[in-house]
Amino acid sequence: MNNLSFLKHFEKKKINKTSDFSVGDYIKIGFYFKENDKKRIQFFEGIIISIKKSNFDKKITLRKLGNYGIERVFSCKSPNIEREKIVQSRKFNRSKLFYLRSFSGKNTLKKIK
Template identity: 40%
Template sequence: MAKLQQLVQAIQSGTIKTELPDVRVGDLVRIGVSIQEGNKQRIQPFEGTVISKHQAGANSTVTVRKSLQGIGVERVFPLYAPCVANLQVLRRAQVSRAKLYYLRSRTGKATRLKEKFETLPQIWMNQNQH
């Protein structure tokens, strides 16, 4: 059984991207999703707040929520999938919960989160280094 686990870890280590920024719950992120339309391929941005993060190695996911014309839209993105072309952290928020599911019942200005100002230059520096 130990050899099987080593084999799975070896396969997963090859699929993990190292250039992704540190994503936390409460961050405002822009994720570029690669979409195939016929013979053309384009990148569609999805911008929203990270309301949950599931860490499972190569199977890690983030749930991103945005409000579109008054309707809440949530998408679950596998972080290391080939369909995720790029990921940018636009703003960090100060949150005290691991999951922000309470934002689902809020609309408008009630969904705003308190911003962290001291770490923004550090985020931008880390993104420019890659």
Template identity: 35%
Template sequence: MDLVKYVQEKYIETKDFPVFKSGDSITVYYEIREGAKTRTQFFKGTVIQIRGTGRTKTFTIRKMSGDVGVERVFPMNMPALQNITLDRKGKVRRARIYYFRELRGKKARVKDVAYTKK
């Protein structure tokens, strides 16, 4: 087990992103390679869960694209991850808000928490 931790600390670089939790609305900017070209794409949605610790930490974001819910899991130290911006802080009582998947319309809103944007 110590060997795995050693390799993770040695070879996986950490990036500085804002601190966020479940219920927060964030925008994730990541790089996409199409052949020889690279471009930046963003995914904007609500954080459903944060899983893992240290360098293997992942987070799941959910957004509505029309009537279809789209979820995406991002590793925190993915090399293609460029930036994360915190759009709104949300107030939820749970760390993993799976019940959010079944909610539609006005019920699918998360209460805002007043905060200062840095």
């Protein structure tokens, strides 16, 4: 069994977990967080500012809106991701929304209309 067929085997197992996100969507992701010996689900909510696609995986960068800019990169095929939910969907003409890093505060969504 060569490496490519080995990877395709695991690729087939994760097919049901893919979601159609686009840049600008406001989503909520629940992932497993490990504290000491316990595992619990922690939620991260934010706007997608970039999507990186590779042959076997898709990575999204989320930015939490608020007084402090917190960004986090998630792998869509990670086994630690439990739930994905699109809260609000928006259409943008850009592929990356890095200009949102200059905004702060809760009215960031009002500025990007």
